[in-house]
Amino acid sequence: MFLLTPYSIPFINLPSVALASLNNLVEMRETGLYLNDLSMHDQSREMVMKGWEHCSRLQITYNKEEQNSARLEDAHRLSEEAKARGDDLLYSMLPREVADKLRQGSHxxxxxxxxxxxxxxxxxxxxxxxxxxxxxxxxxxxxxxxxxxxxxxxxxxxxxxxxxxxxxxxxxxxxxxxxxxxxxxxxxxxxxxxxxxxxxxxxxxxxxxxxxxxxxxxxxxxxxxxxxxxxxxxxxxxxxxxxxxxxxxxxxxxxxxxxxxxxxxxxxxxxxxxxxxxxxxxxxxxxxxxxxxxxxx
Structure with a gap:
């Protein structure tokens, strides 16, 4: 019995490369291994392919989250710039001490x-x-x-x-x-x-x-x-x-x-x-x- 993770695929019935970590078919071929080397009497092949498919989905999700994070940072920067401009305008109309009181809810x-x-x-x-x-x-x-x-x-x-x-x-x-x-x-x-x-x-x-x-x-x-x-x-x-x-x-x-x-x-x-x-x-x-x-x- 073995534990299969997205980035670490153990190969069974292969003593020389047991528990080797391979990320895709290219790395697998570079080591001289093929899917046929995996046991055909269990779900090893399916587990390996599903693991790589899951890794690809994780990578796509990660890239999307990075893009969302960049957009969020840009929106936050623009919001801070707009707030600074608003503060400058407010402080030009009212003394800072008075303006701060009004912003805190004072009448x-x-x-x-x-x-x-x-x-x-x-x-x-x-x-x-x-x-x-x-x-x-x-x-x-x-x-x-x-x-x-x-x-x-x-x-x-x-x-x-x-x-x-x-x-x-x-x-x-x-x-x-x-x-x-x-x-x-x-x-x-x-x-x-x-x-x-x-x-x-x-x-x-x-x-x-x-x-x-x-x-x-x-x-x-x-x-x-x-x-x-x-x-x-x-x-x-x-x-x-x-x-x-x-x-x-x-x-x-x-x-x-x-x-x-x-x-x-x-x-x-x-x-x-x-x-x-x-x-x-x-x-x-x-x-x-x-x-x-x-x-x-």
Missing amino acids: AADTCQNLEEVTVLFAELILSPESEPLSALDLMRTVNGMYKMMDRTTEHYRVFKVETVGGVYMVVGGAPQYREDHCSQVGQLALRMLREVSIAAASHTLRIGMHVGPVAAGVVGVKLPRYCLFGDTVNTASRMQTNGKVGKIHISEKCAEVLQKFHFKVSFREKLNIKGKGEMNTYWLNGENNIAKADTW
Whole structure:
């Protein structure tokens, strides 16, 4: 009695090659053996042929499984790439901390919070007079190119781009997670944005306004959820921008006080009558000292 496996075929009545392992007829002929050498009084021949047939089927099944495995790996890779693109898009719309909460099942209302102090920046893109005769499509491409450059600049600092409305670019520092150097981060960003725009297109420039104060923040909307800021701080920062000058960074008195603690260079502008705010002392942000540079990403 013997055990027949798919890859090992024992031959009986052949003392010189007893229990030899042969995989097919070719190997069998190479050893000088033939099916006729097997006993014809039992099922040895049938068992050998069935064993080889079973091995062939196993090989075919194995090859198919390898192909299925390769297709599954490709599908998994494509799925991971699509997930990464989706994550990049989500994190560009919402702060990472907020987006992760929503992905874990939290309601949008749970993301709302009162922040005691943040820095809000508005930067208005001022195009050169040469841009006026451009077609709507060419104008859109020009603005898009400037915004892409500003997006790349923003990524170097610990701030969040809230939105762009028309030609105005909005950024916040210190939200949704508070940072002691939020004003310093936004101040550095404002100075760098002015430099980058002037380098990219000398004929274009920015008019920037900044203010420091409390806000309410959270995700608003279902179809196109956005991380939004509410409060007087947002309005004041917008007033600083609209009452500023081209190529300058106009800041409030509160903002100037905080920036001076980080050794930024500020200068008094004048007392202005700001719509909805009354008279306010306003300042220019002129630069930063080397000893005051905050950490970037």
